[in-house]
Amino acid sequence: MGRPKKEFTARKTIQVNVRMTADDYSKVSNNAETIGLSIAEFIRRKITKKSLPKKKVSPSDRKLFVELSRVGNNLNQIAKVLNSGIRDPFSIHRQLEEVKTLLQYLKSNIAHNDR
Template sequence: MARPKVSPLEKRSLKITFRVTEKQRQRLLTLADSCGTKPGDLVRTKIFKGHFPATRLPKIDEDTYVELKKIGVNLNQLTRHADSGKFPFGIDKTLAALLRQEEKILRLLLKDDSGSKER
């Protein structure tokens, strides 16, 4: 089957070129890869729609999944204790450690796209 014809108004026939540093180029390529799109499409979406395309979440391996499941079970147990009024000694340190671990996992899963403030 042939590709459908694009109307002259929708056809992208003009080219715009701009210069970037090597660091900016690498960042653009990384962002485009994490969104599953081409760099030109990424820039076009950001400029004309005002936001980046949604990022694809990377597939996590089985070990990471098992570890996240264990953390979830522990948090569920701690929540039950807290709801019943029983606060184990040192719970504040444990919760702080879990929050730090959660932030670390999220950074790894999202490939630390913290440089992009305008999502």
């Protein structure tokens, strides 16, 4: 038993050919691949203003985002202490060391990431 035939109005019967530069094609291709769509479906959704799926984030990238968020949080805490007028050099020094350690960890992960 075969697949039911689509109604004529639902069929994609018209083909449109588009010329673009290699740079434009590369951008469209990368964008489509990032969200897991074919190039044709990506272009179809863009021109009809239909919603696009969320970008797929690899587990390693997700881990990097979390670590960057932690670094940002530490920097905000340091700025808050400095701007409050409270001088606690040990606390600030400890937090700066933690930020330094996290940044070194992130750099090593990015350097060893096999993209």
